[in-house]
Amino acid sequence: MKLVVAVIRPERLSSVLEQLFRAEVKGLTISRVQGHGGEIERVETYRGTTVKMELSDKVRIEIGVSDHFVDAAVEAIIAGARTGEVGDGKIFVLPVDKVVRIRTSEEDRAAVTPVGVPAG
Ligand SMILES: Nc1ncnc2c1ncn2[C@@H]1O[C@H](COP(=O)(O)OP(=O)(O)OP(=O)(O)O)[C@@H](O)[C@H]1O
Ligand SMILES: [Mg+2]
Numbered sequence: 001m002k003l004v005v006a007v008i009r010p011e012r013l014s015s016v017l018e019q020l021f022r023a024e025v026k027g028l029t030i031s032r033v034q035g036h037g038g039e040i041e042r043v044e045t046y047r048g049t050t051v052k053m054e055l056s057d058k059v060r061i062e063i064g065v066s067d068h069f070v071d072a073a074v075e076a077i078i079a080g081a082r083t084g085e086v087g088d089g090k091i092f093v094l095p096v097d098k099v100v101r102i103r104t105s106e107e108d109r110a111a112v113t114p115v116g117v118p119a120g
Helices: 010-022 067-081
Strands: 002-008 029-035 040-045 048-053 056-065 089-095
Touching (some): 002 067
């Protein structure tokens, strides 16, 4: 199991969610965060030039998946988030030791995929 963590532009969120839905990647967490992606601005001060680190609003997406869903999740995020401009974001894939569904105590593969709500 892996945790796919992506930091994306807020305005690309709906597009990323649509791509994830199409890829049948379900079960995720979204947070509004601030980040810095290496772009520096030089600022004059009385002591000389200093470097200011600007923070931008970003959205962080966390998706717990079984291993065979990692590539589909990464591709869906790229398809939804890429503009080609600096600052499109980054994707991290982290190992996950254990997943537990609280309602049933199911673990790992049985727990990582959300259970669909029955129709009707
Ligand atoms: N190494 C990192 N560790 C943690 N978060 C990062 C890292 N790099 C980028 N981020 C997060 O991703 C956001 C967007 O980063 P950004 O798209 O600028 O990455 P980049 O690698 O500099 O790519 P680009 O060249 O397109 O700017 C940042 O604001 C930050 O929240
Ligand atoms: Mg950057």
